[in-house]
Amino acid sequence: MSLNDTAAALPAANGGTLPIGGLLPSSLPLRFSAAALLWFAASGVTALWPDAADAQEWERTGEFASLLVVAAGLLVLTALLAAAIHPAPRSRLESAIAGLSASVPWLIALALGVTGWEILTAKLNLLPRPFFVPPQALLEVYLDDWPRLLDCFAASLTLLATGYTVGSVLGVVTGVAIGWSRAVGYWVHPVLRLIGPLPATAWLPIAFFAFPTSWSASVFLIALASGVPVTVLTWSGVAGVNSAYYDIARTLGASPRFLVLKVAVPAAMPHVFVGLFMGLGASFAVLVVAEMLGVKSGVGWYLQWAQGWAAYGNMYAALLVMALVCSGLVTLLFRVRDRLLAWQKGMLKW
C-alpha cells in the first residue's frame, strides 16, 4: 500500500517524470498489455479446455471465465489509457494509472497462478478431491451461498466488535490504573502476571458453562484476549512517562485528573496502539475458535460446517473473505493510529 502511495506521489514530486524502478513510462502500455494477455489466456484455459473426464464437471466455469475476461478487458483499457498519457501524467486518474504500474508484476503472477490452479484442479484433476477445488468453485459459493456467508460475517463482526471494544476499554482503564496507582498495581499486577500469559482459549470450557449464553461467553473470551495485551502495553506506556512531564503540569496548576487524562494517557498512546494491534490479532484467533466450538453462527461456525459437509469450496471462499476482512480491520486500526499520532516521527507504514 505504501509502495503504491509512493509511486503515485512520485510524478508530482519530480515534475512529471516517472523513474519507478528505472522503468521508462514508454514501456507502461506494453506491460499492461502483457498482463492483459495472460488474463485472456487464463480465461481461455478455463472456458475452452474441457474439465477432466474422470471427475464431475464443475459449475460456474463459464461465469468464472467471463470474470477473467472482464479483468483482462480492464487491463486492456488501462494499457490504452497508459499509451494516451505518455509521457507525463497530468490528472489524478493518470497518476493512479502510473502508480498501478508498480503492481504489474503482481497482476502477471496472479494470472499465472489462477491458470495453474485451474489446470491442476479442474482440467487435469491432479490434486486429491475433495480437498482441492478450482477457482470457479469459490465463485459458485459467492454466487449461490452469499446470504448465509453474509449472515455469518455480520454475526462474527458483531461479536468481535463487542468483545474487542469491551476488552480494549477495560484494558486501557486497567493499564492506566496499574501505572498510576501503587495500590491498584499491588493487587492487580500479580493477577495479571498469573493470568496474562494463559491463552484465552484455555478458558473456553469454563466460560461456556459459567456464562448464560455461548455468545456472552465468547464476548468474555475475546475481551480477555484483547484486554491483556492492551492492559500490559498501556501500563508500560504510563509507567514510562517522563516524570518531568508531571512536574511541569503540577507547577502549572494541574489537578490529578488532568495529570492522568491529559498527560499520562496521551504520552502512553504509542504503547496503547501496539497493545491494540496485538489484542486485535489475538481476538481474531479467539473469535474463530469460540465460533467453532460453541457459537452457532459466524465465520468459525461456517468453516466448521463446511468441513463437516466436505464443502471445501465454501471453506476457501470464507477464508478468502476472512483474510480480506481481518487485513482491512488491521489497516483501519493503523489509519486511526496514523491520524491520532501524527505528531510522532518515523512511524511504521502498514
Add this chain to the structure above:
Amino acid sequence: MVALENTDTVGQSAGMTIDVQTVSHSFELHGAPLPVLDGVELRVEPGELVALLGPSGCGKSTLLRLVAGLEPPSRGRILADGRPITGPDPSRVVVFQDPTLYPWRTVRDNVALGLEARGLLRSQGHRIDKALALVGLAGFEKAYPHQLSGGMSQRAALARALVNDPRLLILDEPLGKLDSLTRLAMQSELVDLWRNTGFTGLLVTHDIEEALFMATRVIVFSGRPARIKADLSVDRPYPRHRGDPVLTELRHRILELLGLAETW
C-alpha cells in the same frame, strides 16, 4: 491569580519574596540518607534575579524543586510572600534544562497548558499569542516540538511559563543544552524579559559568566551537601557588557571560592 484578572498584561507581574529558612534536605540512597542541602538560609527580594552557582550535583536544582513546591524540605521551611510553601502553584513556574514540551501537542497547545489545567483557556486564551510573540515564536503555533530547534523549544517552554504571569520564575539551567551562540543571545533575551516584567527570578547555572551577565546577586554553593559559601551582589547596570572589568574581577573571586583559582 490576582495578576490574571488583568487580562492584557502577559509578562507584567509583581515579584515574589522568597524566604528560605534554615532548609536542609536529604534523599534516601540505598537505604542510607544522602544529605544534599545543609542549613541553607536565603532571602530573595521582589524583582531580584538571583543566580545559584556551584559544583555539579551539589544540590542547587534540589533547592529549586523545594521552592517550586514539588517536594517538601526535610527540615526548615520556605516562605513565599510570608506564607509557607505547601505544594506547586502557578505563581511559581519552573523552566527546566530540557524544554520538556509535550510531543503530542502543538507549540500553541503546549503554551496553553497552564491555562487549560486551571480551566482558564476560554477566558484567557488570547494571552497565548502574546506569550508566543514575547519569546519570538509567533508563526510557529502549529508546529510540533520535534520540528523545533533546541533554542526554539526552550523559547516555547519559556512562553509556556510566562503565559501564567508567574511572580517567581524558576530557571533550572535553562540554557544548559543550547549551543554557545544561541545561549549568548538568549541570555540577553531573558534579561530583557525579566527587566520588562518584574517577576522574581531564581537561576541555577554552571556558567559563571552567565550568572554575572544576568543576575543581580550570585549565591555560591559548596559541594554536596550544599552550603552557601558566598552571597555576592552584582551591582552593575543593564544592559551589561561581557568585558566589564568589575564582572571580570567578580569572576576571579568566584573561581577562587570554587577552588579553581589556579585556572585564572
